[in-house]
Structures are given as C-alpha cells and as structure tokens.
Amino acid sequence: MGIDLQLHDGRPFWPSRRSKRRATLIRQTHEPGEALAQLIVKLPRNTSGKLWTVDPYNDTIFNEHEAEAALREIPDLLECCTDDSEAEAIRALAAYLEACAATPGSYLAFAGD
Known part of the structure; x- marks a missing residue:
C-alpha cells in the first residue's frame, strides 16, 4: 500500500484514457x-x-481550496510522526498541498494502490 502525489494544472487527465x-x-x-x-x-x-x-487504495482528488484546508492539518500530523520517514512524508505532502493551494485551477491527486 502506498500513495503517490500528483500536482495537476487542471482537472487531472491521464493520456492512457484515450481522450483529446x-x-x-x-x-x-x-x-x-x-x-x-x-x-x-x-x-x-x-x-x-x-x-x-x-x-x-484508490485515487482521491483535492482542488486548490481543499488543499488549502488540508494544510491546516499538517502541524497535528507532524506531531503524530514516530520516525523520520513519516515526518518526511508529511513534509512532502505539505509541499504539494502548498503548491496546489497557491496555483489557481490546480488539483492534487492522491494515487492510491
């Protein structure tokens, strides 16, 4: 189980879905x-x-406003970290949330597996 982070400049689109x-x-x-x-x-x-x-386990998408709201949760998540890998994961998440919140019309996709 893992989650990839993807920052998109518009509604996420994956070319393999055969769209124009x-x-x-x-x-x-x-x-x-x-x-x-x-x-x-x-x-x-x-x-x-x-x-x-x-x-x-599935994809979840946040728009710029949802990303901005989620940023407020980062300090509490950092306090819950028990090791450096968890703290680094939260810092990476925070960077993506900040970029999404600062980019009008963007979306952050969490690609679960």
Whole structure:
C-alpha cells in the first residue's frame, strides 16, 4: 500500500484514457508512498478535516481550496510522526498541498494502490 502525489494544472487527465484533452500533470512523487498511506489510515474518521477522506487504495482528488484546508492539518500530523520517514512524508505532502493551494485551477491527486 502506498500513495503517490500528483500536482495537476487542471482537472487531472491521464493520456492512457484515450481522450483529446491535454495532459495536466505538473509534477509527481512516489517517495512518501508507504509512510504517507500508513499515517492517513490512522487519522480519525468523520472529522472536519480533509485528509481523512484520502483513500489509500484508490485515487482521491483535492482542488486548490481543499488543499488549502488540508494544510491546516499538517502541524497535528507532524506531531503524530514516530520516525523520520513519516515526518518526511508529511513534509512532502505539505509541499504539494502548498503548491496546489497557491496555483489557481490546480488539483492534487492522491494515487492510491
């Protein structure tokens, strides 16, 4: 189980789906994968936060406004980290959330497996 992060400059589009739309991917990372997935599944469910809605087994998409809201959860997540790999995963997530929140019309895709 792992989660890849993908920043898109528009509604996510994967060229393999045979559409005439242009590709939207700006950047992606596979690095936080396993550690991020393990932290996400530990989050309390049905809270006012956004990150608990990320599905580590399927794709979840946040728009720029949802990414901005999720940024407020980062300090609490950092406090829950038990090792450096978890803290690094949260810092990577924070960087992607910040980039999405700062880019009008962008989306952050969490690609679960």
